[in-house]
Amino acid sequence: MKEIQIKDKRFRTFIPEADILREVHRVASEISRDLEGENPLFVSVLNGSFMFTADLMKCLDIPCEVSFVKLASYAGTSSTGKVKELVGLNEDISGRTVVIVEDIVDTGLTMKRLIETLKGRGPKDIRVATLLVKPDKLEVELNLDYVAMKIPNDFIVGYGLDYDGLGRNYRDIYTVID
Numbered sequence: 001m002k003e004i005q006i007k008d009k010r011f012r013t014f015i016p017e018a019d020i021l022r023e024v025h026r027v028a029s030e031i032s033r034d035l036e037g038e039n040p041l042f043v044s045v046l047n048g049s050f051m052f053t054a055d056l057m058k059c060l061d062i063p064c065e066v067s068f069v070k071l072a073s074y075a076g077t078s079s080t081g082k083v084k085e086l087v088g089l090n091e092d093i094s095g096r097t098v099v100i101v102e103d104i105v106d107t108g109l110t111m112k113r114l115i116e117t118l119k120g121r122g123p124k125d126i127r128v129a130t131l132l133v134k135p136d137k138l139e140v141e142l143n144l145d146y147v148a149m150k151i152p153n154d155f156i157v158g159y160g161l162d163y164d165g166l167g168r169n170y171r172d173i174y175t176v177i178d
């Protein structure tokens with residue numbers, strides 16, 4: 001078990017890289033099986049999902065495309081409830097199968113808003129692939145098609161996720177101690 005310090009907070013190893021990658025492989029197999037022949041467009045939500053997206057894409061063996069968007073609703077360690085606009089999606093998604101790739105679903109408000117926004121652009125189908133979900137924090141009803149791991153309510157960093165901009169570079173996922 002390793003401990004790291006980021007600004008005022010200490011974190012300890014929670015999910016080692018090998019466990020993350022095993023679950024990412026599993027999710028990729030499910031997607032490859034379900035969406036064969038669909039040429040899906042993966043819409044990766046930056047910044048937090050960049051590592052998950054990269055590893056997921058490397059495991060997919062179907063024809064597909066990827067695009068990166070931004071949509072932020074978080075400051076520090078607690079959700080602000082504010083949801084910003086979607087920026088960066090230049091592709092025409094009408095009639096296409098879209099897979100949203102997200103780092104973590106917490107209250108679910110960000111995802112719900114994103115799904116609604118994308119639905120307005122006339123896709124054939126929208127699916128959600130999330131690295132993590134905190135089931136006890138969910139405030140809205142969501143259909144999460146592909147979930148790599150379920151975690152408790154604690155704040156985590158690493159594997160793309162940050163604390164005040166720091167910690168995204170770690171290979172493992174860490175949970176806050178104090």
Ligand code: 5GP
Nearest residue numbers: 074079105106107108109110155156161162
């Ligand atoms: P929601 O709208 O579901 O409440 O929040 C989703 C967003 O909050 C995620 O995309 C992520 O940016 C951020 N978030 C939620 N929980 C955590 C966490 O434990 N650690 C980090 N670093 N970000 C989180």
